Amino acid sequence: MKVNIVDWHGVATWHWKLASNDGKAGYVDELCGICRVPFDGTCPNCKFPGDDCPLVLGRGCIHNFHVHCILKWLEQEASKGLCPMCRQVFVHDPEDNPHSEEFEYLQQLEDGHRLLREKGETTYEE
Amino acid sequence: MSRVKRIAKELEECRQDTQSGVSLELNNENDLTHLTGYFKGPPGTPYEGGLFQVDINIPNEYPFKPPQMKFLTKIYHPNISSVTGAICLDILKDAWTPILTLKNSLISLQSLLQSPEPNDPQDAEVAKQYLSNKEGFVSTATYWTKIYAYTDSSSAAPGSAGGAVPGADAAVFGIDNEAVNQFENMGFPRDKTIQVLNRMGVKTLNVSNRSELENRVLEELLQECQ
Ligand SMILES: [Zn+2]
Numbered sequence A: 001m002k003v004n005i006v007d008w009h010g011v012a013t014w015h016w017k018l019a020s021n022d023g024k025a026g027y028v029d030e031l032c033g034i035c036r037v038p039f040d041g042t043c044p045n046c047k048f049p050g051d052d053c054p055l056v057l058g059r060g061c062i063h064n065f066h067v068h069c070i071l072k073w074l075e076q077e078a079s080k081g082l083c084p085m086c087r088q089v090f091v092h093d094p095e096d097n098p099h100s101e102e103f104e105y106l107q108q109l110e111d112g113h114r115l116l117r118e119k120g121e122t123t124y125e126e
Numbered sequence B: 001m002s003r004v005k006r007i008a009k010e011l012e013e014c015r016q017d018t019q020s021g022v023s024l025e026l027n028n029e030n031d032l033t034h035l036t037g038y039f040k041g042p043p044g045t046p047y048e049g050g051l052f053q054v055d056i057n058i059p060n061e062y063p064f065k066p067p068q069m070k071f072l073t074k075i076y077h078p079n080i081s082s083v084t085g086a087i088c089l090d091i092l093k094d095a096w097t098p099i100l101t102l103k104n105s106l107i108s109l110q111s112l113l114q115s116p117e118p119n120d121p122q123d124a125e126v127a128k129q130y131l132s133n134k135e136g137f138v139s140t141a142t143y144w145t146k147i148y149a150y151t152d153s154s155s156a157a158p159g160s161a162g163g164a165v166p167g168a169d170a171a172v173f174g175i176d177n178e179a180v181n182q183f184e185n186m187g188f189p190r191d192k193t194i195q196v197l198n199r200m201g202v203k204t205l206n207v208s209n210r211s212e213l214e215n216r217v218l219e220e221l222l223q224e225c226q
């Protein structure tokens, strides 16, 4: 039998590769703890998963979030700049993430909370 | 927008979970921001046998800001206002994080009933009694559970109040009904009167220094009801 392929469609699937901070790849948790949507979906304000709604990994801890979700949390003064899951100071690794507006904003918020904490500590000591 | 999606998810998760012993209901089908939570009083506490209702208001910034909760069921507890139902619990204030859910919060309230924190009170009077007269605290809390938190289905409990037998509510505490009536006739609410008499350890007014005792009770009542 002879088969002629007249047409074809490529189909691909993808998943985020979530890494823990000891370098071991693997799913730490499947849901974004903030919006409770699986990481392969988007945050509630985005339509398209993937690069349009990227994930961010905490450097001090192993928790992943949609970057849009953690931004909203860190915008709250009450967050004190802490990871919602483990309450360690939330910092991400700028090296590992794209240089986009979102990540610059994330850096700003992290810095802002650090300054607030430092100020709080000095007032406390006085 | 993000708030609505998340609340809908939480409701669904809570409906599927029959193990946790807490439940959530929308006050109105079309409004996902006003809910009522229900849970049972933990066994082995003065709240056992009661079903407690909590009013839940969800702010625009949810889940980045905590839900506002207060007890609809009157409850006698150091960390809950006996007047307004306002709750003092860290996770509903500055220890909130967006990974917490409405279900988690209700479960935390249930544990608060199990382990009061009298040193961080919402109701100073109740906390004072909790620390100085534990027995009196337990009997008032038990009494409040009976009269305010017993549901029809749990009313099989003996001696449950509602005033079916005159004076039964006072008798629960061994208080002479005459004493309660006397202050009730002066215009003080019956439940407050029983609460105050119980707190003061007064069972009867038939004592030698009766008028002195009456004055002391009166003073307490005036403070309580101001
Ligand atoms: Zn998310």
Ligand SMILES: [Zn+2]
Binding pocket: A042, A043, A044, A045, A046, A052, A053, A054, A066, A068, A069
């Ligand atoms: Zn997004």
Ligand SMILES: [Zn+2]
Binding pocket: A058, A061, A062, A063, A083, A084, A085, A086, A087, A088
């Ligand atoms: Zn973390």
